[in-house]
Amino acid sequence: MAIKGRRQPRLKELSSELGLSITTVSRALAGYSDVSAATRERVREMAARRGYVPSRAGRMLVSGNSGFVGLVVPLRDSHFIDAFLGEFIVGLSEAFTDSGRDLTITTAARDRREVDVLRHLVNGQQADGVVLTRALSADDRVTYLLDQQVPFVLHGRVLGEGRPYVWFDTDGEAAFGEAARMLIDLGHRDFGYLTFTEPLTFAHFRRIGLEGALRDHGLQLPDRAIASVSRFDEAEVERAADRLLSLDPRPTAILCATDGLAIKLLEVAAKRAINVPADLSIIGFDNLPVSAYASPGITTFDQSIQDSAIHVAEMLVKLIDEGIDAVEPRLVKADFIARGSHGPAPPARPSVRAVG
Amino acid sequence: MAIKGRRQPRLKELSSELGLSITTVSRALAGYSDVSAATRERVREMAARRGYVPSRAGRMLVSGNSGFVGLVVPLRDSHFIDAFLGEFIVGLSEAFTDSGRDLTITTAARDRREVDVLRHLVNGQQADGVVLTRALSADDRVTYLLDQQVPFVLHGRVLGEGRPYVWFDTDGEAAFGEAARMLIDLGHRDFGYLTFTEPLTFAHFRRIGLEGALRDHGLQLPDRAIASVSRFDEAEVERAADRLLSLDPRPTAILCATDGLAIKLLEVAAKRAINVPADLSIIGFDNLPVSAYASPGITTFDQSIQDSAIHVAEMLVKLIDEGIDAVEPRLVKADFIARGSHGPAPPARPSVRAVG
């Protein structure tokens, strides 16, 4: 069943009805000055009345670009992260629509690797540019697109890529540095970090932010106090959280790479009758809707997903239109959202280690 | 900056390298039997090695369809609903990708009406079919697409449309009927319904499900016990909830058209020191992630957004390929999720009304 109905008019039809050549109609619509104002008006009026919309295919063929911008959605993660995607997509789409482009979403489903999907998108000239989310420290998507010289904007950063590329990121290093300093001021000395096994760049930066602040105060984050879990294995979180809470001395403050982790940690702490924030301060990142409803509310950082999306979209449009020299990578500050999951360090307890 | 780099090979290039005509290469790739097995293999091998992907534009032009399926994202709602969108989009995209199609997302931003966006999509032949979400009782998008004979699947239903169309919906009527019967069994007699001002079809069906069950038990839902709020005005919810809780007699059970509303109601009840579920039972719909984290957890219905999306996508593909006779509308059951926000009716209290 093709699109039937009152068939969409094409240039040919308009031109024959107007008694003009196709070319003239085309140029009139494009607003070229070399067509008389009178004709231009007449053509425009007719086109509007007939609801003429140029065929994308025709345009694509002659211009060489598609008018589409691609987003490859990574493997499906947890529900929490899907909330991110929804907002991000809406933001992107809005911004692209404003620039006359459309967003196409492709999924790297099951066995198809993301790079293959990208290759398909790029080689089929289905997209003039691409948005990537969830950067990995070493990200083969980035390498591939740089090799192919395809315009793209990365939400996040990669590590150790020599060539220039356009990225947009939230400054997790500064954020967790700030959080750590605040907690140190509140008397905390024993810190923990709950993060992902996968080499997600944001987790890396948040960690070095934390470690940097500790070092500045003569403290450190021992390896034992870092627990990591696969982002695809919900069950693992519980074990990891458990392990952190069994340390001796037990951390009085645990920073979590994301709110999703923070919430799980909160649950595990509750099961062990560890009071948050009296016995344990927890800090997350992302400001998920659930974080406000957990009890206590999760203290976290907000990065306004919609704003990020809009910026990313604008950067990509500029990159496509004006080239890489026209656009600077951007690092934005995350807003600290103080809620109930952090507080002063508990009074010092005798620790096996400290005593022995 | 167009896509440069090791330029994507086109048919012309492949054919000249192989010493064959464009036609032959095309047919070899299409697997036609009238090209010798040997050549076919040779062509295929070369195409694979060069990473050939047919140009979408060329295909579109000759076939008349785009290979794209459109989703018009409605006006931006609250954060809660965006969580729905994210999951829905991922589900759609996965299913469409499986059928070799891609999903394009267009936004009805700011002043552009959704129908205009649809018109653009349809007339520009940018999509072979369309997915619509959040049906309104009288939905001009549906009318328009039916008029234009454009294949579409509606997530939800409209009321009073005579022509056949393809829809997929969750049976909110059955669900809230079930919930009401359960609450009646628990002793509840005074019910309330918190819903939206906008004529969203799902809210309508959930309401008549509730009303039907009440009627069957000789009860009714008085107009005063129905409060509605605009889905774009978060503040209004509080006033509406307040009003419901000020009724005399105060409802002992309030059903909410969505979890988003239920959560707001829960907050307002907490402020008024109304204990849930001892004094008030609350039931929502959607099973948002936050609903599990509210305290008490919201009793609700789950409709598996991802499954819905996959079904919708499959229905649309079938509709496009085989026509409207090949596909039946579908009504699926929602799963009841019992949590802590409902319970037995409180012991009867003297009501001004009952006493007077």
Place this chain on the structure above:
DNA sequence: ATGAAAGCGCTAACAG
């Protein structure tokens, strides 16, 4: 079994 030619809708280069 293979190739030549036409045409999908559009725009750009070139004539008149």
Place this chain on the structure above:
DNA sequence: CTGTTAGCGCTTTCAT
């Protein structure tokens, strides 16, 4: 100012 011509990449008759 307007029209003719060519060509973007592909598939589909129609010849050979």
